[in-house]
Amino acid sequence: MVKSAPVVKSVLRKIASILLLLLAVLVLNFVLIYAAPGDPVEALVGEMGGATPELIAELRATYGLDRPLWQQIGVYLGNVVQGNLGHSLYYDQPVTTLIASRIGPTLLLITTALFSAIIVGTILGVFSAQRRNSTLSHFVTVLSLAGFSAPVFWIGIMLILILSVSFPIFPISGMSSSDGTTSTLGYAMDVAHHLVLPALTLGLIYLAFYSRLARTSMIEVLEADYIRTARAKGLSRRSVVYKHALRNAILPIVTFAGLQFGQVISGAVLVETVFAWPGLGTLAFDSILRRDTPTLLGILFFSSLMVVVMNLLTDLLYRRIDPRIKTS
């Protein structure tokens, strides 16, 4: 009980700094997009196939684009505080509705890719750390180098070429088939079938990262004094590796997983575009191309919110895993 006061205080301080951070993000995003040449109405009108100056002026007034910058920011911030992220110029829908309709597919893709990558990557890393000069260890090194350096859209296209065109196992794109399957199970299977390639593409990038991270972290920990002590106590190898070493080696992985999960959208943009996955990534891509400023701002805000929230959660998770943080 005595201890809770500082915790509450630190949480409150954290929340205050988060709110300030989000405010800064909002203003900065707004100004950056405002500063870019061209405005959404011109893009919109161009896409309609040209229009009269009257229509352009009318649309500008409708969307408040004829007002000075500070007024536009003021209106925008006021709306965001009330939970209103604005109205998409292109889709003509509330931005919150748009984001809500696209977040599901993105979360499905990201969680599948990220969790498979973390699990497989950690296992690979742990194994290769124990036998540093084994074939597996070299394989992990090469894999992570390749995964790091190859552009994600290239990996995607290559996987399509191999696993959809040469050996037609998986569909090339989309999230479900258009043949109108009605049963829930059938639909789930269909989505899972479509999910494999995009998740694999994204997963390979993460896998490269986590296997490398797990390997380095594990090697470091295995050389620590307390591991020598544990070995000297006569504990089994299994117990040393999994109980003592892994628990410590996993800390950086959790940190990065938290950070990366926050960056879901940036990772998803290219993969979603290549595989026509109907998520936030394609929405972000489209809104950039179409100068759909409210949607773009909404996605940017949403993704910064994700980063902040995931950081907070990682922090809390950390406290559970690592008792040292609780006491310090």
Place this chain on the structure above:
Amino acid sequence: MFTIFSATHKRLLPLIVAAFAASATLPAGTAFAEPKQGGSLTSFSTGYRTLNPGVQSGAATGAPGSQIFAGLVTVEKDYEIAPYLAKSWSVSDDQLTVTFDLVEDARFHDGVAITGEDVKFSLETVKANHPFGRSMFGSVESIDVPEPHKVVLNLSQPVPGLMLSLQPLLMPIMPKHIYDDGQDMKKHPRNMEDVVGSGPFKVEENIPAERLTLVRNEDFFIADRPYLDRIAYPIVKDPLTRVLMLEKGEIAYAPFSGIRPNDAKRLENVDGVNMTTDGYDAIGYIHYLELNLRDKPFSDRNVREALAHAIDTDFLSKVIFGGRTVPGTGPLHTGNPFYSADTPHYDADLDKAASMLDEAGYPKGENGERFSFTLDIPSWAPQAHVPMAEYIQAQMAKLDIKVELRRAPDFGTWVKRISSWDYEATMNGSFNYPDPVIGMHRHFDCDNIKNVIWSNTQGYCDPEMDKMLDAAAIETDFEARKKIYADIQAKAQQDLAMIYMPQDFSATVYQDGIGNLPDSPFGGLAPLTNVYLED
């Protein structure tokens, strides 16, 4: 176009259409077979913001829109106008009154009968909301509906391209009982949700991020049509992914496929996959080098001619585009009904170009350059514009003109530069549309020098040209009109208002086993009423 079409009864039309289809040239590889009912056709879409072609131009809305909505007429092979919702029509001698008789038992997808009031409402809506509304229907002064199935258009002056504009792509018949509720038509929610049309297919599923699925309209006013049970349009934005889907057959029919000449070669080698460049005549997608005529050096016609002598469009189309496209000879596409090849041609001749520049007062300076300029490259057709711009840059270097290429990161950036006239030169392209009044006049009219993209942004103005354009706009005799347009094309090329590049490589990719693909000059933007799948 001005004869009175005989009445075509609901039961008669299929026979006529079938006879028509049999006589038409079918795409290579299509066997003559008895059309049959059923089957699902997969096309694709790059994404659309509305399904109502009455308020939005372009292929993304037009391709499915022409299936969902019917029009008064259809445009068949060789621009022949055929009855659709209008079973017949007549034009008064002074060309100022056009009377339509409508099919009597046609219904919207929600079961409500289609009447002249819907036609009137649709035309007024298009006139007020479509980007081409004014150029298509600006001269329609009033519309009368003397009987439920009779519509009379009263014109202030003859409109030679009127019938072409009455197809579903440009003037879809929209349900008045749904749209006439005072809401802004451009933003009407029913353009995307629960869309009620009048065409051969109904919307079954519209998930803008994923796919659009259309199903057969069982109650279509043409008996036993359409043949297909459904058309699916999965959203595929990435061009490479699209090529692979075409190759594998995941997309069976892709008008406006957006493939590059290199992809065409690859796809042609795939068994069961065919490619055609037919079906793009009416859209008439042309490319050009647009020079800002307000400032030196491009305000000088001789400089422009020097550039024209340096840019070998023959070489571009043969070598860079693999011979899959032809050089542009003027402002009209070779497939346009008013196209004329009889225009000034500037032979590839670098020496001549150099001496013309010397004479124009642009000799090689001390820095080894005559002058330099920035060439903008828009974001929307990189497959065409990037190779063109790079070629121009290389050719200009031979003339000691330094060209800096500036690729626009997105559409808005480029639009801003060009529409505010804040550029020196840009690669550009536009659609002719079959009637030059819609697609061509906008680039040449003195009145249309506006801060609007695809207007007369380069700032070309010539009183003689204006006079010819005005005359062509109201000339109803086809041959006389064609003659005026021939002069206009020659004049445009003489003045070098723009330097024309090879025409666009537009291609439709389709699988074996699809019968009766539309042979309209509008290709995939025409209704797919008669398309069927072979066994």
